[in-house]
Amino acid sequence: MQAAQCGSKSGGPQDNPVAALYGNGTYPWADQMVNWSCVYNVKDYGGKFDSAQKAAMSNGGGGVVFYPAGSYTFSSNIMIDSHIVIRGESTGNAMAKKGKTPGPLSPKTVFHCPHGEHIGIFNNDPKGMNFGVVNVELDGCAIMFWPALKTVSSYNLKTYWFEATDVEGMGSNKLVLGNKIHDVTYQHPDPDDKSNKIVWPWRFSMALASYSDNNTLVANNLISKAEKSMKTTVNFGNKSMTVTYPTDNRYGIDVNQLFLGGVIGKYSGKQCPPEPGKLTPSCAPWYFRRGLVIRDNYVYMNGRVGVSWSGGGDGKTVGSGTQLYNNHVEVAAGTTCWSVTGSHIATGHDTNENRGYNQQGFSNNLTMNTGHINRQKAADSGYMTVDGEGILHQAAGGNDGLRNLWYKNDLSGGSTGYLVYYKLFNVENNQLLENTAAKGFTIGAVVDANHHNVAHNTCKDNHPSCTGM
Template structure:
């Protein structure tokens, strides 16, 4: 667009794109000025990743032919001051365009350069859909949570993301930020058993690394995430012994985010947990009708507390969900008007409802109840 700050009533409809991407941006200032009424509907994108401009890095001895995918460059990236529709798009597996690089120079754990064979420029190792995906608030539990006053561009309204198909081998399938975002009926699939010797293109990956593999990341207030179907897998680290520290399902985390206010997680189905992670406070949350199967940890994790201390959890309802392989956690203090009711464990092994908050419990089947001493 000639003028991203004002261009409005624009969109892309029913276009197939190979080796390209869609980006309706803002003016790239701290105010993030952008036009309104923008849409991407019915498009098919393959091989949408771009090369990271930081690779090759001659300072660590990388070779001129080395390439890596840009980690935060989505196939579809739309920003607007209000009213965005991203719907009915398909991001299928890219196919045969990936290429493998031998003798790829990386920085090892001891800081010395090493050469690795088999590093892939992977066109599906990229974010799928970003919609007003702004960073708001403090980093990693440091407080200064985003609000409409501190980060007005992070609470824009009229955003709908629905009925898309997104295939990833790594990174985030859908990420959004706003006030009242609706994210419905998307299908997300991650490839399994992927070896990822580096997540940055410059440093070797360990088990403690993350490639940000997650189905949907929510930022802002009053979002509705409903009816999504997802399969997420973590990638193998360079040593092929450990999988990396990521693989969340639907996640609202404490990093550059807001608290949770009047939000909804309903009727989603997936193989990784619902992660409301150390949010710094929850005031209104409905978790209902989800079917979540995991292999370890909690299936539904609702935690208002942070490592630095306890935070309030109010008006949280975790009702009529079905889980297998993992239980339910609710943590926060003070806690008011919280309910954990009618949930079912369909796995063969009993799992736990862990309460570190005050809540009304009733009609939960196949759970052991655990409360802190």
């Protein structure tokens, strides 16, 4: 029965979807982030999200804005307030993945956004708290829970990456649960250059991002293969060609990592100590936040990175930081990387990453994640794209590899997929146990001959055996 002091006439499901899937008390903050029984049915407000959200904030200090089964079309961003959860029709306990394949998750509430515009669900307050999205299929709609970055004057996509100098806050308690996301792209290689007529994906498009000072649960989401197809013509000097537009050439899930890159570049060697050491919890605390969980997701992509994140633990315990459990990343096989920017043909090192998992921070816990990782053919050459890591912690991210647990991760089955700490200055107190790389690829540490400290690591029962540790 609807609570007397809150909710609208038609109401909707009042159960706690986090507890239903993972049990009461598993994530206490998510159990309490909103009053799950305060349900505002959007159809009681003429189908207008802003009206339903305003009623929720006025009457009960927040709650659930419920979209019954059906299709809903949006032409601009959905701006969500603190203490609001957008919820679609219940999907029961349908899961996003089944082993290494997509699961039966198929939300009956469908949001449609214009193809190629990279709009979707954004947070109104970059320092906000207690908001999320549950049980919605997002057709062309991204989920973008952004931080507050210094010197940023607008929510321009490119500005967030290149112009930020500090992190002013990221808010807390963010939930992304049980959604299906597909056909997310920004159909322009440079978001700031409106005069450019090239139709090609912006390289930093992503399907799902959540930045948080404390607590994020990104769980049981299906980021699936594009369902739309189109052709585009690109011109490389005297060469013109018509190719399939690479809709899935985008990042999958990003938690506290990719869009902090502009800040990282300004901190490393300045506010933070110079090498070795680089970013640390004392000088860049926003890069080592607690309470981050990424689990049970299926991510399909073609050329970029499946899951990216940073995080930090308690400062002493192996695996006490960001928790990644039972995710799968499928990197498309048999595809061609024609270009990264749409302005010149892919060649040499100017190609995609084709990477499964990209970590930063300390004390990450990667347990029972899987991936089929494949490189792409580079344009019309015989060259294959570079990278192709299964799990990577690299020096370019700006911090050492300390107290991480990699346990029973399986990257076999793809054409590439190795598990490495790459040219970090310090690789210490890590545990690599029972992991499997793709056939012919390595597990361990890749270091320069001098000035690196690799010590006190445990590598056991991996296939192949560890090297460099």
